[in-house]
Amino acid sequence: MTARVSLTPPRTLLNRIGSWYSRRMYGQVLDPGLAMGHNRRVLLSYVKLERSVAKWNALEPGLKHLAVMTAAARIKCSWCMDFGRWEAGELGLPLDKISKVPRWRDHPDAFTELECLVMAYAEAMTETEPAVTDELAAALRGPLGEAAFVELTLMISLENFRSRTNSAFGLTSQGFSDTCAVR
Structure with a gap:
């Protein structure tokens, strides 16, 4: 394309x-x-x-990155997935784990319960008609706290903006993941 x-x-x-x-x-x-x-x-x-x-810091960076990657995967933004893999390497996140994000439900042992909740929330927010439930939000607010929950929500919204914009522009992989172990 x-x-x-x-x-x-x-x-x-x-x-x-x-x-x-x-x-x-x-x-x-x-x-x-x-x-x-x-x-x-x-x-x-x-x-x-x-x-x-970039200055927000209430949410743990690994959880933030999983949320962003999950939203990008749901939208199928190849540019965002490519850059996200590279960014994961820069953050020192395990690339084998990041590679499983698009199909995270198929790898239940690769993620913690909290990580799975974060990715489920990212998917629910990314649906064309958001599918966030009170139960899912409450399950995240407890362990994260209000400040990190707000940050998580806005990060997912921002990634929806990025991914949908890049997809509409027709942007595809730029080769960032070629410099890391994920293919």
Whole structure:
């Protein structure tokens, strides 16, 4: 599939700075940034959002990553799955476990009870008509606490935004997972 939006945005100062920063942080320019580079305000707002979200710390990073990967897998965003595998490696998460996320229910021994609840919640939130139940929310609020539960909910919402945007743009794997043990 080819991208539905050009990945060669205007060579503005903002886009040149964004490309430099992306190469420095990730080794290459991220396709979503190139796509958003066609609209300065969108790109600036998105970068500001992502930088703010990166500072959230009420939820344990491993749980946060499982939630994000589960939402991306449910939407079938190959770009997000590819980048998520790479990011898991950067976070020091076990890549064999991360590779099981798309079919986590088939691997019950690979995940803790809390991790399974987090992934079930991510799937329920990602349904076209959200399927979150009071029981599922209560089962997570207990062990996580209110602050981490709120963060979890917003992280899943953000990944839905990312994955649905990237899928609509026609973005596919950019080769990030080629640098880690997950294929």
